[in-house]
Each structure stands twice: as C-alpha cells, then as structure tokens.
Amino acid sequence: MTEMDTPDAPGRLLDAGSSEPLHLQLRGHLRAQILNHSLPPGTSLPSEAQLQVRYGVSRSVVRQALGALTDEGLIERGRGRGSTVAPRREHHRLVHRTSGLSAQLGSAGASVGTEVLSLTVQDADASTAVLGTDQVLALERLRTADGVPIAVIHTWLPAPTFSSLAAEDLHNASLHAVLGEKFGVQITSGKRQIRAVPGDQDLLRLLQLDASSPVLLLEGTSFDQDGRPVEVFSTWHHPDHVVFDIDIQREPSVAPAEAAGSVSSGPMDGPSAIADRARRLGADLQRLAAEISSPDRPSTY
Template identity: 85%
Template structure:
C-alpha cells in the first residue's frame, strides 16, 4: 500500500454514515481478497495506519480486530499483523472431472446438498440435449464444511429419469452417471466469467451483498459424443481458484522452401525427409563428378 499524497485522496469518509472502523476494515479486506496484499504480507503498524488514514488508534484496532475474527490476518505481540494464509481449492477447468472429484483428490472433505430435482420443459439453453423435457438439478457443494459452489445442471429427462436426490447427496454426479447409467464424461465446452450474485446465491455462499462470483458454464459429452449435461456453477470467489494448464501450440506444417519454413520448428519426420533428399542430391552430384573425370 502506498500512502496518499493528499489527505483528500484517503479512501475513508468521515462524513459517511458508515463508521470509520468499518470503512478501514473494508478497505484492507478488499486488498487482502484481491491479493494486493498477498498471504504473508506484513501490514503497517497501528501508528502507521493511524497516520495513513487519518484515524484514531481505537479505529485502527477495531478494524484489525474484525479482520482477525474473519481469519484474514494474524496478529502477534511484537511482530505486528500479517495477512493469514488462505485455504484455497483449485479447480482444473480444462479437465472433464467434476468439482467433487477434484476436491476429493486433494484430501478435502466434500459435501453435496441437493436443493431441488425437478422435470422441466427444455428451452433455448438446454436444446442441445435434444429432448423436449430435461431433469433440472440444483446442488450446494461444500469443502471442509465451507460453502464453495452452487451448481445448476440440466440432463436429458428420458435418459436419466431414474435419478433420485438421495443418490446424489454427498456424491459426485459424474460418478453416479457412470455407476448407474454407464455414462462417462469424455469431453466438453467451458466458459468462465465473473458475474454479480443474486440474493439467494449470496445467501447460500455466505457472501456479502453485491459480491461477485465466478461462473463456470458448459456442456459435457459422453464417450459416444452425445450431449449429457448443461451446467452452470457459481463459485465462491474467496475459496475457489481456477487453474488452467497451457501448452505450446503445435507448429503448422509448411512445405520446404516456403517463406515460413525457416521460422517453423522442424519435426523429426521433416528432418528425416530433408536428410533423404540431401543424400540423393549428393549421390547425383558424385555421379556427375565421376562422369566428368571419365
């Protein structure tokens, strides 16, 4: 954090109806959550915060106390306050495995509550499933007892009409589809965006009003390429991190002698072909020398 050059640039407003200690707590909290102050960072001393924000020592102590109660900072006598390490759950969004399976593989205790399971008419968003009616499933997922995701899933109703809420409680949907119906998720399409959360969503995820959430939407296909599910999953922004593995794109094949060939990285097959052609040219050149000598 840098100290404002002008007191008017300070983020606290003495004329606001919100108490100064809540304003200071919110300002520091935002910097912690957006990683401007990453875990392990030492906060300025109480005296420095007083000067920086133009507030009393009691205001600073109230704000730091609230952040400590939230588990966002750690305070120790003689060592000041530091940003606490955070328990983040990482989701590999480029994998076909679902959130439950990925969290379980890390040792987290995963829970799933079925909020509703109903049959609905298909609409434009679920038309890809190819059935006039769909099974609409809403779930709340927790990790180590903390709500981290609200999941809405739509399935082809005729195919999965035998699916019941009890079999999905504290279970992975993909695992249930494999065990009960022989369906394996083999591929899919995914989209990620940040969106504002509505009242019900924020309540389920224990988030404050106007908090943004991370939305992952997509369609999944089975081993035969048939669409199996359409889903929307809203993730808690403080507890879930999306990981994406990246790889260098394969170099496009170009013909020998083309302008782009010198910039391309040759594959072993291309190198071998060039070696064979070079060998043939050397043989022809050697034959020519022999004829000239004769």
C-alpha cells in the same frame, strides 16, 4: 507497489461524514487489498500507530478494524510481531479437465459436501435444446469444501435417460461418479466458458457473500464416450475460495488441410481457448464489481 509498501504515504482518505463507522471503512479498505491480493499472504501490515497516522483515526478505530479482520481469519496478530496477512486455503479447479469439482477437490484432500437443493422435471428450452429431449431433469446443488460453501451448481440432464436418478443418490456424492456407476455414462469431453457475473440474493445468501460481490460462473456442455451431449450446467463459484487453473501447452504445427479449414474441431475447446477466456476474467471482475456497486442495478443468475 501497493500503499502498504510505502508506510509514510497517506492511504485512501476515510469519510468522516459517512453513515458507515470509520472502523468499518478501514476494515473494508484493508479487506479489499487482502482479497484482491494486493496484500498477499505473509505480508506485514503497518503498526497500529502507523495506521492511525495514515488514516487520521484513533487507536480504538484501528483496533476495531484489525479485530474484525482477525475474526474473519484474514489476518493474524501476535504479541511483538504485529499483524500479517493470514495464509488462505484456496481450492483449485482445473477447468480444462472433464473431472468435476467434487472429484478435483476430493483428490486434493478437501472434505467435500453436496446438498441437493432441488431435483425436478422441466420442459426443455433453448438453453437445453442441445440435449435433444422434450423434457430435462433440472438439478440444483450447493457444494461445500471443508464446511465452507464454495459453489452453487445447476445441471440439466436428458430426462428419459436419467429418469431413475434420485436426490438421495447425489447427497455428498459426485454427479459424474453416479452417472458412471448407475448408468454407465462416462464424461469424456465438453465445452466450457468462464465469466464474472453478479448474483441475485438467493445465490449470494447460499455462498455467504456480500450484496456487492461478483461471482465466477463456469458454464458448459458435457459429452459421453459416444459423443452424445448428456449434461448442460452452470456453476457459480465463490470468488474468494475457488481459483481456476489452466495448463498451457504449445500448440502443434497446423497442417495445411487444417489451415484451409477442412478439418472439423471436436466437442472440447482446446486449452488455448479456455486460457483466452481466463485472461479476460480479471478485467471482467473489476468491471462487474464497479457496475454492481450501484443499489439500483438489477442482479440475476
């Protein structure tokens, strides 16, 4: 049960002595409950009078807060029916599949855009050593869905193999599709990790996020049809617009030889491994939100 389920109970007290105006405090309190789904879409908010009593503020403070939430598209207000949490367009990514974000969003009907931020040649380091080349192509992109920034993608490719790849090839295009069409490379397997991380100022600016917002990081290595590593990537997702979906299946019975450790695993992590990571993601987000709220904490991505 949330605070909104008990209209007569007092909510979190606002700080009248704070330098932050009361209407912004109230907006932030209601906004947080909407974004963390304590108030799911369709939930009716208390009336203006109830909010006044609960938080000990004037009607003008309540109206300013509700107006700001309306402008953000988080609530809908109608004459005679009060305020309700607005439906939200969430973009779902199936992280256990090899298809990229662009292909998945496009197949779901979203209008996908890609801006190439940079494409340079760099020396390989420990993070890209798996590609097996001395130099790598370093690609940075900003991806949008229906005009809203949802992901910043850093990708590293073996430079000798993809030396003819140009930035214009990737404008509003899927990297995986370009690799298939231009180089005959098909992504067939890979390794994936999910975690919640803080972002630096540039990342938060690109995703249009507040300074205290954690982001969802998907990292991995992709392999082609011959089992060769062809891509190392890190993708920072907007936490309010992207949802990670995972299909869970019952694991097959373990054969005696496999139980003894005589069967090696392939390059792709199984759904259960990704699911285990995803189950910890919510806890990571809550922990990080608390940690990065301090202005003295350095943030990197």
